[in-house]
Amino acid sequence: MSLASAEPASARISALPLDTHRIAAERFGNDGNWYVDNIPFWDSSDPRLDEVYYYRWKIVRAHQRDLGPKGFITTEFLDDVGWQREPYASLNDATGFHLYEARWLRDRRYADDYINYLYEDGGNDRHFSEAIADAVWARYLVDGDRAAAIRHLSAMRHLYGAWDDHFDFSKGLYWIEPLLDATEYTISSIDASGGKDGFTGGQSFRPSINSYMAANARAIAAIAALAGDGAVAADYEARSEALRRPMLAALWSPSLGHFVDRFKVDNAFVHYWAPIRGRELVGYLPWTFGLVSGSDYRDAWAHLLDRRELAGAAGLRTVEPSYPFYMRQFRYDKATGRPECQWNGPAWPFQTTQVLQGLANYLRQDRHGRVASADDWFRLFRQYAALHYQDGRLDLEEDYDPDTGRPIVGLERSHHYFHSGFDDLLITTVAGLVPQSGNKLVVDPLVPSAGSGRLRWFALQNLPYKGRLVSIVWDQDGRHYQRGAGLRVWLDGRPVARRGELGRLEVGIMPRPLPAIARPVDLAVQLVRNAYPLPSASSNAAPEALHDAVDGRIWFFPELANGWTSAANGQEQWYALELGREQRIGSAALAFFANGGIVAPDEVRLERWAAGQWVAVATARTVLANGITQLRFSPVRTNKVRLVMAKPIGKPVRLVELKLFD
Structure with a gap:
């Protein structure tokens, strides 16, 4: 059943199943009102997923920084770090995750202010590679705010052009130093140093920056079309395709069966255009941004599931254990002597999020493929959820030992780190709301329907979508929520579609006008120390x-x-x-x-x-x-x-x- 029909009158049960005020009081205590006003509520047969889901909304809430007249931005670290953009404490490498999560908040100010800051106040400073235009388009797919989506089209085009300083016109590809890709100590940077370091250097043509730029070009094309500028739309669609094709052709390694870096740097240790010598998790990013079609290159996913390769017992490895410098610690914090950030094997929520999105995209195109399955996706998602715990306490940190799940960096700055996504994955893949550009609602949960790893029930309630509130309920036998067996969808509290088993439902939806965003200004904010107030x-x-x-x-x-x-x-x-x-x-x-x-x-x-x-x-x-x-x-x-x-x-x-x- 691919297209849902309306519920018969006899089957309509209008009352939604979750008591949001009770859940907010239990999960958030005295701060519950903010969550009642903002988040979609969730419940399932997996208590750990439930706990992590609500914890991740606490992270979203905690990282909203009020800049006073400039509105809200989202931070990566809770407190100040030495490499942030002053005096705002912003960093642009995780911004895509921030916007993908915030697009589901009912108060649209948090995403809207942040996007304004990125494009009007220099927040997208190219400190790191990024896919921010893609995230702006993703936000539009949820709220349908055309004016907000097209507002910064000119700035997006300007920033896209600025990346020409990292473009090799002879190869038609972008290159970057791994540190500026927010991934220091990768294969390319370590090998370019002769195995002596790897914090800087190692400039290479990477699947990451090329995927980001292809996705940004595609988003700019879509936003230009929304603005009625067909010439710009055609130009950027062509740019995206002109980048996608050489990326897939040149960065695919037939011998490794994976997308890999090729060196830009040429020195005594490595040579221009030579491929790196191992597989990295970053090789899945072409799928993350929907740049691979159907079953093409699908054998790469086998490496993600192999315990000898990228599949750690507790988390996904950023580099395979066969790499000679796998998990070798090169860098330590000067003040404490504790290990510092490296990407030569540790599990990072940053790339775990990207890979889980990529695998979901692949599975939606090749649902019955022989390489990976929905069961694999859900198992890896649960593994990721487990990384949020430390001795039973929820505290997401920077990176982890992929075999034990223990934090590696563990510095004071690392607590409750917002450098990844989670709730967006749960909403779009577990509950299965797949945002669309047209006037339709597509629900397609990508979770096992049988076996010990299945979810016997789940409910996602009052999810904002195109000016409406969507609720999705799955109850395998109908006994848990007492709303009938199967998968059901509500729109603004009224049932609109159902099916007996997990699968795709599609419903026509009429978007509703969005209320104006209220922007009260906090007069007490002190951004610059020793300045007023x-x-x-x-x-x-x-x-x-x-x-x-x-x-x-x-x-x-x-x-x-x-x-x-x-x-x-x-x-x-x-x-x-x-x-x-x-x-x-x-x-x-x-x-x-x-x-x-x-x-x-x-x-x-x-x-x-x-x-x-x-x-x-x-x-x-x-x-x-x-x-x-x-x-x-x-x-x-x-x-x-x-x-x-x-x-x-x-x-x-x-x-x-x-x-x-x-």
Whole structure:
């Protein structure tokens, strides 16, 4: 059954199965309202998938950084690192993952602000290779916002042209240093050093950058067509194809049965245009971006499933064990002596996400192929989910030993690292909503329908899609959700299609107008230290602690402290901001952390400076720990505010973030 018919009236069960408020309270505690307002809710017969799914939305939430007038961006590391773009703390290598995840949030501001920052404020700075135009198009496939999709067409074309500095016109291919491909210590960079290093160097024609650029060209073509510019659409479609063909022809290694790098560099150790000597996970990226057709080159997938090759017991290896420098540690953190990032074998969620997307794309074209199956995909997805745990605790880090699943880098910066995707894979492949450019809804779950590895039930509820809310429910025998057996699809709370077994459903859908995006501006954000607004406090005047409470970041993970923490001296504490000029303020949002010996205050009072003294503006006598406390009051004008906190004697409080709004 490939095309769904409408549910008969006798079969319609309108009530959706999940109690989202209850789940939000259980999963997110006092911060549950943000998730109720934003995420699609999920439930299944696999508790681990459920836990990781909701944990990954916590990662999305934690990495939203409010830049004040510039809106929200998504960060890669929770806190600052030395190679970020200042003063925003952005990096562009994982941006595609960020947008693929954020496209499923009901508040479209998070993706929209971020895209504006990338193309209007220099956020796409080419620090690393990227497929950001592709991600913008992917976002359009979900929300259908034409104006947002075409807004940055000119900037996309400009950035695409800027990559000519990495284009070899004689070969018709792009080249890059692996470090700038966000993958230091690959085969090409290690071998180009003669096995002595590999952090820099090793410039090569890689499947990664060429796949990114072919995908970006194809996305620009689609966006230009959406804008009604047929000439630009034809030009970029031709560019994509002109890159795709030589990439597949030149980077395919018949002897390895895999896509590999060819060297750009020529030195005593390696030579121009010679292929590298081993298989890497990056060789699957042509499938990730839909650049391989049907069963072409399908034998490459056998290497992904072979324990002697790329299939580690706990994660996918970035390089095969046969490589002489497999898992050799070259680089260590100077401060701690701990291992640093390398891509010569460790399992990386970054490339695991890309490969799982590539395998899903392959299977949708060659569903009954002899090399890999939906069972393989789902097993690898579950393996990936398991990497999120450390001794039973959820904390995704940078890279892992592919045979043990233990983190390798494990530095302070590594906690809850947003350098990969997960929820988008679950939505599009497990639940099976496959975004389309036309007015149709396609649901095609790619999971086993039988055997011990199957999902006996799952539900994905209130997924935003083209101005509508989609819910997908699978219940093998109908007993779990009491909504009937089989696969069912709801649209805006009404059942529209069903089938008895897992498989493809296709439904016509009429997109609805999207509401305008609300963009309240946080007046309290301090992007540049020692600039306005200037914080001060009754205790703990450490500059970084003061800054942390107005840096635009909110998270409640205990592994990495965030915010200003008061002294535990039993006295009333305060945190003040000098705004630099008189401003109108009508509300505030307060985030407090509590865990163990750190508590939320019993009561807070917001004050303004007026006529030489502090005057109370609003009081909250119920303060949420690990959530957001809202203060609303009649607007006032002031150039200074102070938050006064009452707390139990002898206990410190931690103000994660103070936000002020007109």
